[in-house]
Amino acid sequence: MLPTTRFTDPAAVEAWDSWFRWRDGSGLRDLDIDATWWRVANALAVVEGPFSPLLVRHLVNAFCRWSLLPDERLLQYAGTDTRIEELDSPAAVLNVAAFVSSPLTGLARFDRDSFMATAGLAVHLLDNALTLFSSARLPVALSIGVIGLTDAMRYLGCPLSSTEAREHAREIAMCLAEGCLRGSVLLASERGSPVTPSERSRLAERWRERGMPESLVADALAHGVRHTSLTAIQPHPRLAALANNVADAATPARYPTWQAPAPAGGPMQFSAAQGNLLAAMQPWIDAPIRTSGISRAEEAPRI
Template identity: 30%
Template sequence: MYDVNQEQTSLSFFSQPIAERIWQTKYRYSTAGQVIDDTVQDTWERVARGLAEIEAPSDQSATSAAFLAAMRNFKVLPGGRILSGCGTKRNVTLSNTFVMRTIPDSVDGIMDTLKDAALTMQMGGGIGFDFSTIRPTGTHVRGLDCLAAGPLAAMDIFDTTCKMIVKGMGRGAMMATMRCDHPDIEAFIVAKSDRTRLRNFNLSVMVTDAFMDAVTEDDAWDLVWEGTVMRRLRARDLWNSIMKQTYATAEPGVLFIDRINAHNPLRYLETISATNSCAEQPLPPYGTCPLASVNLAQLVIAPFSPDARLDVGELRNLVRVAVRMLDNTLDVSRYALDAQWQQAQNQRRIGIGVTGVADAIAMLGARYGSAKAVFLLGSWMQTIQNAAYQASALLAKERGTFPHYDADAHLSGANIQNLDPEVQELVRKHGLRNGTLTTIAPTGTTSMFAGNVSSGVEPIFSTSFSRVVTNPDGTKSSERVMDFAAWQFSQMHGPDTPLPESFVTTADLTPQDHVAMQAAAQKWVDSGISKTVNCPEDIAFDDFKTIYRDAYNTGCKGCTTYRPNNVTGSILSL
């Protein structure tokens, strides 16, 4: 394990060069050519002080110390926006995730939404849109006596704007969703067949329960606009169109939108129709949510031994601290739009998640995707969920509930009903400070910063691989990287000692292993999970289709797959 203390001033704590590189290019604070953060300790102290600013003056020192202790040794990893922006003079948001307004079906409305999106992206926010509200291509535009260009034409404009605003961020800065009954859904599905089009968007089809039933029963499916059936087709044909495109190009993903809404703790306040850019955070119009992850790889005691175990007590403590950190983030952060600030205050959504899951599982001698790994992940997420709700209830006692809190409606949700009885009682007594509490986000960059622990709930990609890194000037370079758990094992037993059998990588796993892990975590997560089901290139199409059905049947809120193809390429290579 790392041994970093407050007095350390060198960079020796970085186990691999890429970790130091990530810190220097992404999170180290420098301004006007002057370096402010000499060490990563300075970065943590800056963030801790910044997040503690809203505390009472007499409490700021102790709270800052608690935040610092949680971050030290890379145990709690605040989202990248927090690490890079908190405690600085930069005009940036500290929230990773946004969904924009419901897009009005008018030129003025579309362009006003585009302006809001540009301002949000300029401040560092990743954003999502529902394009289902824009009239289909070829329908009549009253007053102009012309035919509508349709939602994909609007998406092209948004894509160009994103490219201008966030040059160098890479693809996936935005999410576009569309309902499965929109008349332009077929064009939406194949929109990225052109490898030059919509490269700053991720695409997801919002699939309803009714549609899934129609696919099962081989029923007809209506494409509807403003209550009028525009076209009727076979549900299975539309489903196969989604599957074939995803099989070929890894997009679009699928969101099980009725489940997302039914299991939303704030379902009594809103109907969700979009997510942030990586799909882990379903949000209402103007919704936002800051993120942080607990690094499970740093909580394993006696790794690679018969006595290996996760320090569950420390896990609970870190979650409690992280809840306060993110609740403070909502007040410390800047926002591009007043509506975003208001929504953040009214609902106070936060997202506590995990990273280093696969590394922790390997350290405990389990195989990712096995029954033991599924049990371990489920138990860890149950612990996190209960600790987060306990912390939020105690924060509500101290600071008050979030303004839109409705006790009866909130307490009736499955999220509350699944909690331990003593935590339920605490919530009944004090309410909750935060509308949602748990999310599992992708942690690609922050996981590399932490010594290249396995990202989020993803498996170990490979024990050693090359990663393409975008440099500050926009150029790309390749870095050799070693998985954190494999590196730690080599430090303990020597580089020539064969790795234990628990070290399975993406190439060793079946799609069912991936789905089982996602489903195990989802039961204990308020929001969503960013997870990619990796598939072998030679997987049969009929077998590929079952992955999405399995994800639906096991309670997942969405599904995204990746099969090697010539369109998307990859930033990782063996």
């Protein structure tokens, strides 16, 4: 049985109701947040045919645990009467804080295996979304990133300026890279790869430099990958607010009210320690880490 989503911050309820809750002329269509999850998951899983119920359960389980959140445009429009005309640069985020077991205790630890599996699920989610809502030829650059990074450090008992925090940040980035690569290789083995053998050989140098397991590199060379660029850390203040107001990894300071989205010029505060964490992650992130700007949802009209 899937768990019921728990809100623990009023800002998250306001974020969902204002930005992601489906309503139309007949009234409210998403009666609660779980209805939003099921709406989005069912819309994305239609690609799977008879296997769609399995993917739906995986997606809803990740959503309701706040461990994975899809592109803002998918949360707003997937499964509604509003069509997504063209999904360019699709994004998803993993909430690192949701992968810390026994938080704020001496037994706190980062669940790297679950994190990597969820990263692979994010690739699957976005590949399906591209099939449904994009006319672009593969490979397409995906933007799978993180939120809740500084929350996770607090749960683990690591001061942001500590060496231990930077080591955790590197581990998180490496797990993100490996999980996304595994997801991309698995999909390539099932759906085919648009990447040529010569391009795979060039990419293999990057994978080995990042410390990816040799068996995974061998699989990627044999089966190919669906997408050559998978990871990007960029501002997603609305997703961070929705996920019980965790810190946005690219703009780590929380905003004082949910009504005030990230200013276009950058975060309200950005400490050197937080910047050092992101710098420690950069070698495993495909796109340059961005710490200012606005998310795609802020460009879209509110429902």
